[in-house]
Amino acid sequence: MAIYLDHAATTPLRPEALRVLQAHLEIVGNPSSVHQLGQAARRVLEEARESLAATIDCNRSEVIFTSGGTESNNLAIKGLFWQQNSLDSGKRLIVSAYTEHHAVIDAIEWLEREQGAETIWLPVSDAGVVDLVALETLVAERGAEIALITLMWANNETGVLTDIGAVTRIAATSNIAVHSDAVAALGHCEINFSKSGLAAMSLSAHKVGGPVGVGALIVARSAKLTSLTHGGGQERGMRSGTMNSAGAAAFAEAAKQATMGQVALQARLVPLVAKLRAAIEGAATEARFSRGDAPGLLETIHYTFDGCSGDSLLFMLDSAGVAVSTGSACTAGVASASHVLLAMGRSEREATGTLRISLGYTTTEADVEAFIGAFPAAHARAKMAGLAAG
Ligand SMILES: Cc1ncc(COP(=O)(O)O)c(C=O)c1O
Incomplete structure (x- = not known):
């Protein structure tokens, strides 16, 4: 599963x-x-x-x-x-x-x-x-x-x-x-x-x-x-x-x-989000949390990884059994830069190196642990593919 x-x-x-x-x-x-x-x-x-x-x-x-x-x-x-x-x-x-x-x-x-x-x-x-x-x-x-x-x-x-x-x-x-x-x-x-x-x-x-x-x-x-x-x-x-x-x-x-369940869910997710973000930033030094310190939804975690294709990262994680996204589902599948990131002033290269991890009411600690377990290798391989592609 x-x-x-x-x-x-x-x-x-x-x-x-x-x-x-x-x-x-x-x-x-x-x-x-x-x-x-x-x-x-x-x-x-x-x-x-x-x-x-x-x-x-x-x-x-x-x-x-x-x-x-x-x-x-x-x-x-x-x-x-x-x-x-x-x-x-x-x-x-x-x-x-x-x-x-x-x-x-x-x-x-x-x-x-x-x-x-x-x-x-x-x-x-x-x-x-x-x-x-x-x-x-x-x-x-x-x-x-x-x-x-x-x-x-x-x-x-x-x-x-x-x-x-x-x-x-x-x-x-x-x-x-x-x-x-x-x-x-x-x-x-x-x-x-x-x-x-x-x-x-x-x-x-x-x-x-x-x-x-x-x-x-x-x-x-x-x-x-x-x-x-x-x-x-x-x-x-x-x-x-x-x-x-x-x-x-x-x-x-x-x-x-x-x-009705929003406050309780978020209280449950706060430590999981912190753990997940620490793991990403520990494994990928170039990771940049896309909305910085601006107010945002706890459950939506979006990073750019300069020099690493978001599509490769998504593919590597998917092969490891973890389903995430590069951004909007409506534009995913087409290897194009995120229009949102471009509007935020990111380069074409940065705007293709995106990953969105979004949590919800079914998310468990085990889900987050599985992501944390799969991410370093997926990132290293996607990064290598990015370097090879120039
Ligand atoms: C912000 C936002 N607006 C609109 C839509 C489209 O909604 P629906 O899939 O119900 O047509 C989406 C779906 O991805 C969305 O995220």
Whole structure:
């Protein structure tokens, strides 16, 4: 059985979520049908909405269930842009950072190519922290042109956090809608939507131990966005399509478990993370903790190893039965430099020498020991391969 240390890519389905999923998979009714079976399915969906709303502190009517983080990001970014650009005197400017997930970057770049959007990518520090002074200056100078600001709550590669409260306070000075991709943050740090000041926030079930293919966009009651899909008008008209009651219920259960268990999990993981980091830094003198001293997610451990290919390291560790990642699962498999590390000012060479070890609720001391046992030899071999390749 492989040692799984890639929870940021996807975390195993929680037993509680699996039980809820199984209990509801055989639901017969369509939640939009008026007969009793339909209403039973509707009840499951609405209870899931209520539960998720309680977990992240929002109003139940603000929960729009989707197929996952990618859809939620697309709906938020295109939907807010279209609304602002068409109704609100043609605002065309989108503000973001190039350290975002591709589901954000590519949606923005599509709007630039096809829909006349203009984007300003904010600078980030070498630890990956978005420059909020630059944001403040930009909002003061061009606030009236900005359709939306989209900045992720926590970075999925480095784990670095954004001060979302500060972002929304700056945006409020020009009444600008802010969206945040909180897919990597949920279950790993405190998420409180009603206090955040956000117009919209993306979530994904499989990152918290729910099923793949389920997610939510939380849309503030005050926010307006144009839908991507047109049809039955479900989910407040923002996401047409028959709702996935069983998936939503399992997602809500997983989010509840992940959030309730977060403090205890982190208390358990603190010594394991310290041990793991000490072992990496002891075996690889060139190892550089990517987010430095910036605030970040405990469970996401990301290093660059100059002169050592992240892909080789991953391969060597995988051969030793330890599953980790070079970074985002969506770009892994393609031997290219991490766009996140490049945005943080790293060279092409450094940005290909990355490794992300991400822990989660199933991680045990034995898992960490297995990694520590396998790492020195894997690193030495990957380093040799890197030297041979020049
Ligand atoms: C930060 C972030 N946003 C969005 C996504 C996409 O979510 P999903 O896989 O649910 O489409 C991911 C998944 O890797 C992610 O890490």
